[in-house]
Amino acid sequence: MSTDRVAQKRRAVFRVAVLGLVIASMFAEAYGAGATTTEPNLTGTYDIATLTPLQRPAAFGENKFLSPQEAEAIRQSDAERKEKDNEASDPNREAPPIGGDGSPGAAGNVGGYNAFWIDNGNSTFQVDGKFRTSIVTNPENGRLPELTPAGKKARAERYKNYRPNQGKAWWVARGGQGPYDDMELRPLAERCLLGFGSTAGPPVLPVLYNNLKRIVQTETHVMILTEMVHDARFIRLDSEHKPSHIRSWLGDSIGHWEGDTLVVETTNFVAKPALGGADENLKVIEHFKKQSDGSLHYSFRVEDPSVWTSAWEGDFPWPKSDDKLYEYACHEGNYALGNIMRGARLLEADIQKQDIGGSE
Numbered sequence: 001m002s003t004d005r006v007a008q009k010r011r012a013v014f015r016v017a018v019l020g021l022v023i024a025s026m027f028a029e030a031y032g033a034g035a036t037t038t039e040p041n042l043t044g045t046y047d048i049a050t051l052t053p054l055q056r057p058a059a060f061g062e063n064k065f066l067s068p069q070e071a072e073a074i075r076q077s078d079a080e081r082k083e084k085d086n087e088a089s090d091p092n093r094e095a096p097p098i099g100g101d102g103s104p105g106a107a108g109n110v111g112g113y114n115a116f117w118i119d120n121g122n123s124t125f126q127v128d129g130k131f132r133t134s135i136v137t138n139p140e141n142g143r144l145p146e147l148t149p150a151g152k153k154a155r156a157e158r159y160k161n162y163r164p165n166q167g168k169a170w171w172v173a174r175g176g177q178g179p180y181d182d183m184e185l186r187p188l189a190e191r192c193l194l195g196f197g198s199t200a201g202p203p204v205l206p207v208l209y210n211n212l213k214r215i216v217q218t219e220t221h222v223m224i225l226t227e228m229v230h231d232a233r234f235i236r237l238d239s240e241h242k243p244s245h246i247r248s249w250l251g252d253s254i255g256h257w258e259g260d261t262l263v264v265e266t267t268n269f270v271a272k273p274a275l276g277g278a279d280e281n282l283k284v285i286e287h288f289k290k291q292s293d294g295s296l297h298y299s300f301r302v303e304d305p306s307v308w309t310s311a312w313e314g315d316f317p318w319p320k321s322d323d324k325l326y327e328y329a330c331h332e333g334n335y336a337l338g339n340i341m342r343g344a345r346l347l348e349a350d351i352q353k354q355d356i357g358g359s360e
Helices: 003-031 068-085 149-159 170-174 336-359
Strands: 044-047 130-132 136-138 212-217 221-226 232-237 252-258 261-267 283-290 296-303 312-318
Touching: 068 130, 170 336
Parallel strands: 232 252
Antiparallel strands: 044 212, 136 312, 212 221, 221 232, 252 261, 261 283, 283 296, 296 312
16 A cells, blocks of 8 residues: 555544544534433533422412413512512611511511512423413313311421411420420421422422522432532432332422433432421422423422322423522521520410419
C-alpha cells in the first residue's frame, strides 16, 4: 500500500473519531453528564407551587377543568388577598392580650405566619392547555376515596388531640396520656424532622411555601432534594426493595425507565408517613416525564388498602426554575418545641390551682 493511501486512511479514521466525539458531546449536553444516552436527564430545579388544590372544591362538582375566566378569577382573588395581607401594620396598634385571645389562630392569634412567608404560586396549573380544578383525577369526582372502617377509626383517634387553642389544658379532664406529655408525641413537622403536607412525598405535593425541588440524576440513582426541611429522597435505579422490616419516613424508593419516563415505586413506610392519613401499608407509584420546555409532568398512584377503599391518582406539572435552593433551617425544633412543652405545664398548673381553690 502506498504512503498516500495510508495517510488517507489515517485521515478518514481521524475524521470518524472526531465526529464520534462531537456526537458524544452533543448527547452529553442534551442528556447530562450523569445520565446515559438512552434516557432523558431530569437534573434541574423545579417549582411546584400552584393555586390548584389537591382535592376538587365541591363548588365545581364533576367539572375536571376550569374555564379561562374561572382560572383568572382565582388568580385575581388570590393576588388581591395577598396584597391586602402585605399592607403595612399599624405601628400604634395595641399588643394582643396575654396568652392570646383564645381564637383559633396561630398561638391564639398572638401572631404567626404573615404573607411574607407565603409562596403557594400565583395561578392554577394547566395540563394539555386546560386549567384543572384539582390535582386528584381518580376518583372522577377529584376527591379522595372513602376511608375504610380502620381508616375512620384511626382518623377519629388522631382528631382527639386536635382542639382550638382556648388557653386551657383540656386534656387533663380527659385523663390518660395527653398530647403534650412527651416531645415525641408531637408531629414530625412540628419537631422539624419532616416537612408538612407530603412536601417531600411520596407522593410529592405542593404546600404553602418552600415548593422548590432539586433533582440530581446519575446512572445508578436519582436524588430529589426538597426545599422544606431539606428532606432528600434517594431513588435507586434498577434495584430491589430493602427487606420489609427496614422502614423509613420517606419509604424505600426504587426506579426504572420505561422509554423516556422514570417510574418509581415506594414501599416500606413507617406507621405515620408524611402523607396525611396513610399508614405503613402505603405504596406509591410515580411517573416523571420530561417535557420539551424542560418541565416535568408528574403523576402518581396511591394505594393503601387499610386506609382508603380504593386507590387514588393525580398529576400536575413541575415547571423548571432558575431559583436556587438554600438551606431551610427549621428553628421550631431548637427552641419553640421546648416552649410548647413549658406552656403545657403552665396550663396544667392552672388546672391544679383551680382544683385546690375549689376544694378549700
